[in-house]
Amino acid sequence: MIKIFKRLILIICSGCFLTACDKDFERINTNPYAVTDIDPALLLAGAQRTHLGTWNAEHIIVQQFVVPYNTGATQGFSFNKDIDGNSNPKWDQSYANGSNGNAPPVKNLTQALNMLGASTTRINLQSMIRIWKAQVFMGLVDNYGDIPYSEAGKAVSDVIFYPKYDDDAAIYDDLYKELKESVAALSTSGEYISADLFYGANAQPSTKTTTAADQATKWKKLGNSLLLRLGMRYTRLNPAKAQSIVTEALAGGVMTSNADNAFVKNDGTAFSQPDNAALRNFSQFNYAAEPFVNQLKLTNDPRGKFLIAQYADPGAIANNLSPDMVLANQYGVPIGVTSDQILAPGPYRGGRGSGLNYSQFNVNIIAAQGVPEFWVTYAQTSLLLADAAKRGWIPGSDAQAKIYYDNAIAADMAAYSLYTGTTPISGGEVTAYINDPAVAYTPADALRLINTQYWIVNIRNGTEAFANFRRSGFPALTPNPVAGDLGSVGFARRLSYPDLEASANTANYNAASTAIGGDKLSSRVFWDKP
Numbered sequence: 001m002i003k004i005f006k007r008l009i010l011i012i013c014s015g016c017f018l019t020a021c022d023k024d025f026e027r028i029n030t031n032p033y034a035v036t037d038i039d040p041a042l043l044l045a046g047a048q049r050t051h052l053g054t055w056n057a058e059h060i061i062v063q064q065f066v067v068p069y070n071t072g073a074t075q076g077f078s079f080n081k082d083i084d085g086n087s088n089p090k091w092d093q094s095y096a097n098g099s100n101g102n103a104p105p106v107k108n109l110t111q112a113l114n115m116l117g118a119s120t121t122r123i124n125l126q127s128m129i130r131i132w133k134a135q136v137f138m139g140l141v142d143n144y145g146d147i148p149y150s151e152a153g154k155a156v157s158d159v160i161f162y163p164k165y166d167d168d169a170a171i172y173d174d175l176y177k178e179l180k181e182s183v184a185a186l187s188t189s190g191e192y193i194s195a196d197l198f199y200g201a202n203a204q205p206s207t208k209t210t211t212a213a214d215q216a217t218k219w220k221k222l223g224n225s226l227l228l229r230l231g232m233r234y235t236r237l238n239p240a241k242a243q244s245i246v247t248e249a250l251a252g253g254v255m256t257s258n259a260d261n262a263f264v265k266n267d268g269t270a271f272s273q274p275d276n277a278a279l280r281n282f283s284q285f286n287y288a289a290e291p292f293v294n295q296l297k298l299t300n301d302p303r304g305k306f307l308i309a310q311y312a313d314p315g316a317i318a319n320n321l322s323p324d325m326v327l328a329n330q331y332g333v334p335i336g337v338t339s340d341q342i343l344a345p346g347p348y349r350g351g352r353g354s355g356l357n358y359s360q361f362n363v364n365i366i367a368a369q370g371v372p373e374f375w376v377t378y379a380q381t382s383l384l385l386a387d388a389a390k391r392g393w394i395p396g397s398d399a400q401a402k403i404y405y406d407n408a409i410a411a412d413m414a415a416y417s418l419y420t421g422t423t424p425i426s427g428g429e430v431t432a433y434i435n436d437p438a439v440a441y442t443p444a445d446a447l448r449l450i451n452t453q454y455w456i457v458n459i460r461n462g463t464e465a466f467a468n469f470r471r472s473g474f475p476a477l478t479p480n481p482v483a484g485d486l487g488s489v490g491f492a493r494r495l496s497y498p499d500l501e502a503s504a505n506t507a508n509y510n511a512a513s514t515a516i517g518g519d520k521l522s523s524r525v526f527w528d529k530p
Contacts (some may be wrong), residue, residue, distance in 0.1 A: 053462020080484025268370025314355025
C-alpha cells in the first residue's frame with residue numbers, strides 16, 4: 001500500500017511539472033495530516049499511556065497467569081508456542097499502531113521533539129519527552145532485542161517508512177546518554193508543563209504538583225529511577241558497569257515515596273485498560289497460575305484479596321461483584337496442564353460452570369477497566385536499591401538492603417488504595433507480613449526474597465516482571481514442561497517480531513533476525529547472559 005502511495009505521488013508531481021503548475025508544488029508536497037501546530041506538551045501527554053505488558057504474554061512467561069487451552073491461538077506462551085498475536089501488543093502499542101485512540105508513543109514523542117527543535121527554550125518539556133522516550137525504548141529492547149531506534153518514528157520528518165534495526169546494546173548506551181543529559185537539563189526555575197499526566201495539573205492528587213520546581217524535581221527522580229533500572233539490567237553481563245550506573249542514579253536522586261510514582265489512572269470509560277477488558281470478555285480462558293497463587297497463600301499476603309478470586313461461573317465474571325476473595329480458597333492452574341487434563345478424572349480440580357474450578361484475577365479490582373497503571377514506582381525503585389545494596393554496589397550492605405526491602409513492601413501495599421473497591425491494608429497487616437518467616441529479610445536468602453517481591457509488585461507491569469526475572473533468575477520457577485517452539489524445556493527469553501515486519505520491512509527484519517541469532521523465543525537480548 002505504501003509503495004502504491006509513493007507511485008501516485010510521483011505521477012501527480014510529474015503531471016504537475018508537465019503542465020507548468022509549479023506554483024502548487026508546496027501545497028502538493030505538504031502532508032495535510034502531519035501534526036505541525038499542536039503544543040508538543042499534548043503529544044507528551046498522549047504518549048504517557050504506554051504499554052505495560054500483556055496478560056497473555058509476559059505474565060504467562062513469568063507464571064503469574066495462564067491460559068490452559070492448547071488449541072490454535074490459545075496455546076501461546078502457556079505452551080511455549082510462538083503465536084504472532086501474543087507477541088505483538090508491546091510492539092504495536094509502543095511503536096507501530098498505538099492504543100486508546102492515540103498514536104503510538106514513539107511517533108508522538110519523536111514528532112514532539114522535532115517540533116521543539118534543537119534550539120528550543122522549553123528545556124523542561126524537551127527533557128521530559130526524552131526521559132519518557134527512553135522508557136518506551138527500554139521496554140521495547142527488553143522484550144525484543146534489536147529494534148528500530150535511530151530511524152524509528154521518522155516517516156513524517158524524514159520519509160523513512162522502512163527503518164533499520166539498531167543493535168540492542170548500542171541502543172542501551174544511547175538511552176544512558178539520553179537519561180543522563182535530560183535529568184541534568186531539567187530546571188526547577190523552568191517552565192511548568194500543565195499537560196503532564198504524571199505530575200502536572202491533571203495528575204492524580206497523590207502525585208500532582210503546582211510549580212515548575214516541584215514538577216522538575218519529580219521528573220529528575222523519575223529519570224534517575226529509570227537510570228537505576230537500566231543499570232541493574234547489566235547485573236550479569238557487566239557487574240562493574242551496573243555498579244557504576246546504579247551509583248550515579250542513587251547520587252542523582254531517585255524516588256523516595258509513592259508521591260513520586262509515575263502512573264495514570266484510567267476512568268474505565270473514555271480510557272479503559274484494554275487488556276483487562278479482554279480478560280472480562282473471554283474469562284473462561286483466563287486463570288491465575290499456580291506458582292503465583294501459591295506464593296500469595298504461603299505468606300498470607302494481604303494484597304491477595306485484591307488480586308485473585310473464585311467466581312461461581314468462570315465464563316461469566318463481568319457482573320459478579322462479590323466473588324470469593326478468601327485467600328485460603330484460591331487455587332492456581334498448574335503450569336503446562338491442558339484444560340482436557342484438568343477436566344478428566346485425576347488429580348486436578350476439574351470444571352465449574354462454563355470454565356474451570358480455579359482462581360481468576362479479580363476483575364473488580366486489579367483487573368478492572370478503570371485501574372491505575374504504574375510505569376515506574378517507589379516500590380520498584382526501592383527493591384532495586386535493596387538488590388544493589390546486597391551486592392555491595394551502594395552503601396549499607398544488608399542493614400540498608402533490609403530497610404529498602406521493607407519500605408518497598410509497605411509502599412506497594414499502600415498503593416492499592418488507588419484501586420476502586422479496596423480497603424486500606426493496615427499497618428498491623430504490613431508488619432505481620434514483613435515479619436512472616438517466608439518473607440522476612442535474611443542475608444543468606446536476600447536476593448531471592450527481594451526479587452520475588454519484585455515479581456509481586458509488578459503484577460500489572462509484565463514488561464518489567466519479565467525483564468527482572470531474566471536479569472535476576474528469581475523467583476526460582478520450575479520451567480514449563482511443554483517445550484513447544486523453544487525446542488527444549490525452559491523459558492521464553494524474548495518475544496518475537498510481528499509477522500508484518502517480515503513481509504513489509506523484509507531486508508531490515510532479516511538483518512535484525514540474523515544479528516540476534518534468529519527471530520526465536522529462545523534468542524536472548526544482549527543483557528540476558530546465560
